[in-house]
Amino acid sequence: xxKVFIISDLHLSHRNMxxxxxxxxxxxxxxxxxxxxxxxxxxxxxxxxLGDITMEKATPYxxxxxxxxxxxVVLGNHDKPQHVxxxxxYVNSVSGMIxxxxxxLSHYPIH
Numbered sequence: 001x002x003k004v005f006i007i008s009d010l011h012l013s014h015r016n017m018x019x020x021x022x023x024x025x026x027x028x029x030x031x032x033x034x035x036x037x038x039x040x041x042x043x044x045x046x047x048x049x050l051g052d053i054t055m056e057k058a059t060p061y062x063x064x065x066x067x068x069x070x071x072x073v074v075l076g077n078h079d080k081p082q083h084v085x086x087x088x089x090y091v092n093s094v095s096g097m098i099x100x101x102x103x104x105l106s107h108y109p110i111h
Contacts, residue, residue, distance in 0.1 A: 003041075003042075003045045004048070006048045007047060008051050008052060009052040010049065011052055011054065013026050013057065013060035030060075030063055038067065038068050043068050043069060047070065050074045050105055051074055054078065058087070062090065072092055072095075074107055077109050
């Protein structure tokens with residue numbers, strides 16, 4: 001087993017979030033995330049993605065195929081339950097929360 005990483009709020013293909021994060025557009029944003037991820041994560045590593053992969057859209061899920069590692073998703077408030085079947089084509093597991101080494105991994109946005 002490799003290293004373990006935890007990340008959240010990828011917001012892939014979310015134009016407004018990309019601009020708020022300082023990118024020209026969502027394409028530049030997504031390319032940057034993929035490049036940075038793959039500089040750090042190897043195929044043997046596990047990555048817990050704690051919600052908000054996209055902004056309520058399933059169409060960008062194919063981008064997850066470009067990310068190295070074993071991807072375990074905890075659904076966030078912008079991840080639609082009806083998209084789980086599609087999401088599972090690109091990640092190793094999907095859940096509401098995960099217990100890991102005594103910690104509860106979840107996506108609980110506090111506004």
